[in-house]
Amino acid sequence: MDFQTTHHQAVTDKPGENALFIVYGLLDTPNTEDKVKEVCGSFSAIVRSMKGRYPELEISGVMGFGSDAWDTLFGEEEKPKELSTFQEIKGDKHTAVSTKGDLFFHLRAKKMAPCFEIASIISQKLQGVVESIDEVHGFRYFEGRAMIGFVDGTENPEDQEAYEAAIIHDEEAFNGGSYAFVQKYLHDMNQWNGLSTEEQEKVIGRRKFNDVELSDDEKPSNAHNVVTNIEDEEGNELKIIRANMPFANVSKHEFGTYFIGYASTFSTTRKMLEAMFIGTEEGNYDRLLDFSTAVTGTLFFIPTFDMLEALGEA
Ligand code: HEM
DSSP: OOGGGSOOOSTTSOOOSEEEEEEEEEOOOTTHHHHHHHHHHHHHHHHHHHHHHOGGGOOEEEEEEOHHHHHHHHOSSSOOTTOSOOOOEEOSSOEEOOOOOSEEEEEEESSHHHHHHHHHHHHHHHTTTEEEEEEEEEEOBTTTBOTTSSBOOTTOOOHHHHHHHHSOOSOGGGTTOEEEEEEEEEEOHHHHHTSOHHHHHHHHTBOTTTOOBOOTTTSOTTSHHHHTOEEOTTSOEEOOEEOOEEEEEGGGTEEEEEEEEEESSHHHHHHHHHHHHTTTTTTOOOGGGGSEEEOOOEEEEEOOHHHHHHHHHO
């Protein structure tokens, strides 16, 4: 498949300097369908206009739909095959919870102003037909470090490999789309900072200062980069595109990671989550979870810009 011509949304972009993540719930009103479809039809132009006016700000926008919203707006007959409500994953100690979400927006730019501007235009258009479920303002922390101080995103695939990882290419009607899974994590920073740097490095599987991977002998089996390194039956590494961002509400002592994984098949992301929360061997869950609690978890389908426009006209 020629990924360049699919008009896919910005699902392979870098995490960026600033990101706004918004999850809305649909309200049951006579105007809901019309107003949401109006946004589907105009979203690409709203983003394009901002990009055209401020090319140096690396603006990108992604819009997606939860399973229930898809059924309500577009019907259940023709539906992306892996779009369903996320089923929670319960390990012995930690749970990947499932939380509600109908519409999703991921807005990125070098400055927060264009993210805010796009979000406010959308919010104006959706006024009265949606309720806010969650809104997180993420920022780039020094050299792309997660809240826990380690560089995040290093093993993300690039170029053709990134397209293959993030963009659907075996679903006829939905080729060019993507599955976005989001999770808001809160970190226990007192406990995390109570570990020595060497202990933290064993949790992540990389050196903290220079981001170099630990050797196989040094990495414990419950290190984050061991657990999330998964393969298919033929031994091929399965990849997704991650664009996580740190966020904080410092005075409330709230420190977090907004995890977002774009994938051509959600089953890859789900396998990673199962390895993290349950473990491939009993009890071998991801040690990072002892310092990080998932408080949300929602799956969205991300159509191409062409599909979005067609949905707007449907
Ligand atoms: C690797 C942070 C959640 C999948 C990493 C790395 C860091 C990190 C620092 C090492 C550098 C890199 O390769 O990017 C975090 C934090 C999370 C989180 C702070 C939330 C608390 C997740 C989740 C998934 C995931 C939920 C999957 C569903 C991966 C993968 C890698 C990775 C696939 C690369 C592993 C490899 O080396 O092959 N993460 N992560 N992460 N993470 Fe996460």
